[in-house]
Amino acid sequence: MDLFDAAQSTAQGLPEVGAGAPLAVRMRPRTLGEVAGQAHLLEPGSPLRRLVEPQSAAARRAAPTSVVLWGPPGTGKTTLAYLIAATSGRRFVELSAVTAGVKDVRAVIDEARRRLATDGGETVLFIDEVHRFTRTQQDALLPSVENRWVTLVAATTENPSFSVNGPLLSRSLLLTLRPLSVEEVRALVRRAVADERGLAGGVELEAEAEEHLLRLAGGDARKALTILEAAAGAALSAAPVAPGDEEPRPVVVDLGTVERAIDVAAVRYDRDGDQHYDVISAFIKSMRGSDVDAALHYLARMIAAGEDPRFIARRIVIAAAEDVGMADPSALQTAVAAAQAVALIGMPEARIILAEAVVHLATAPKSNAAYLGVDRALADVRAGRIGSVPAHLRDAHYAGAQQLGHGRGYVYAHDEPHAVAAQQYLPDELVGTRYYEPSDRGYERQVSERLDRIRPLLHPDEPR
Incomplete structure (x- = not known):
């Protein structure tokens, strides 16, 4: 009998591992030395080592009483919880947030308090998938953590910043497990x-x-x-x-x-969790970065995971306007057509439509000049740089408008050479402001050349 087996024999509640248990259970590490990866958490004297390795009662009291283990599936979260209980001889209780309720949590805590009062030993409470607990269920854990009635080990595959209540997270040591190489x-x-x-x-x-x-x-x-x-x-x-x-x-x-x-590996993608945001972020950035192969890869991950194709199509429409912009105005037409076609056709054929739109956007020339331009204009408006609409541009169709000078001196652009009327359009406070600065990529190169000719006609008095 090794040290793990000896400790396990004194730790109540740990599941029996028989010859018929799944291979992954039979091969669960018995010591920290067998834990794969996570070297950043296993340094000598680290909080995790102080929780796992046998220590005196005084040393255990200085160790953390609540730990949140955050990491992808299969990185050792459950294993570490077992090691914490087994090597210290503490009673082990496991709850799944999928099936347990507040009543189950309170029953475990009440029993842990009774055992502490009668010198029955300490309890390790392991809650798997804690992100599935409601706010009320997580709040029920707070007294046990604050009063050290249990050593709480909570595991989650979701970002705790989004999925774990602030009060519980602030009382816990957050340990991030990295994917195994x-x-x-x-x-x-x-x-x-x-x-x-x-x-x-x-x-x-x-x-x-x-x-x-x-x-x-x-x-x-x-x-x-x-x-x-x-x-x-x-x-x-x-x-x-x-x-x-x-x-x-x-x-x-x-x-x-x-x-x-085995037919196919399960796609690591949770539509309700942070993987959802990570993958869609990588998808958008791959299209923006003109890496068509990476963009198709992330598209495939979302499709294989069952993501709503309409959501993907909406992101493609946004990317067409934000990242391709006027460098290729037809990209937005493609994206909108794809979104309409996806809603009309549905899966699985919609994957082809989405792929065509992704290829167009990823391989198109890029410009965010229109996006930056409208944001600059919004920044001025929100900062109060608004000014009055010049009198000659105001509406002169209602009764009394002409007496106010509205429309007086307005020059009709179509009556001018090249249909460009040289007159003031911006409010006085903003004369000379440039919001849109086109790039030299794709169709926007032509836009830039045209603006170089138009702006001097519009503002002949401005220095060139």
Whole structure:
């Protein structure tokens, strides 16, 4: 019995890990040394180490009493919660925010208080997917944290700044878990193949199959081990039984076996969480940056995750106006047509329409001059730089307007050469202001050349 097993035997509430447990559960790290990645959280003397490693009661009292573990799936959030309980011998209680209510939370806290009062030991309360708790449910946790009735470990895949109440977050130590690198997941997979708790050398994973498995896992250790278990099971069930006098040889798991065992990797994208904002941000910035391949990649991620195609189409329309602008005015026409067609056609064909619009925007020349121009004008208006409309531009059609001088001296542009009338258009306070400064890209180069001819005609008295 190793130190983990010994500690686990004294920690009540930890789930039993039998031979029939899933591979990802059987291979759960027993010590901090087996935890993959997260080196930034495991420095000597770090808060996490003080929570996990056995210490005196006085040292434990100085350790954090509430921890929020934030990170993508499969990075070790549940593992760290188990280690905190197992290595300290504290009672472990796990609640899922998907199924637990305020009543369940209060029952656990009441029992923890009773155990503390009767010297029954401390309790680690692990809440998975805490972002799914309502504000009321999260508020119910505050007294237990403030009074150290439990050591709260809350796990979330969503940004706690958006999903965890401010009062609870301010009383908690926020630890951010990073996605595992390919090499870190590879080490876990190879350990699972060889370890007695795992496949005990019963299979041999071919290099090509290993690479494909790692691509499918996408940095998620649990997914990697789940795929490995499915592929190993398929290979072992199809392998011939060795004669009794022969030592069984490892069964080869090849690329085809992995492909048959798992259809496609789940797309890491949550329409209600921060991944939603990260992916749409990357999508827009890829189109703006003219990387058509990256733009199509993020489009595919959103489509595969079931994102509303109308939402994607609206973002494309915005990007056409904001980022392509007058460098290619037809981009906005394409985007609007795509949005209308997507609403008319629907998925799955709408993916083609969206892709065409993305290709147009990503490969078009870019200019944000119109966007910057209107924002400059708005800034002046909001700052009070408004002034009065020049009298000759005011409406002269209502009774008494002419007596006020409205419209007097107005020059009708179509009566002038080139249909350009030289007269003051801006209020006195803003004469000479330039809001729109076209770029030299795409169609806007022609706009710039035309403005270079128009502005001197409009304002002949201004220095050139």
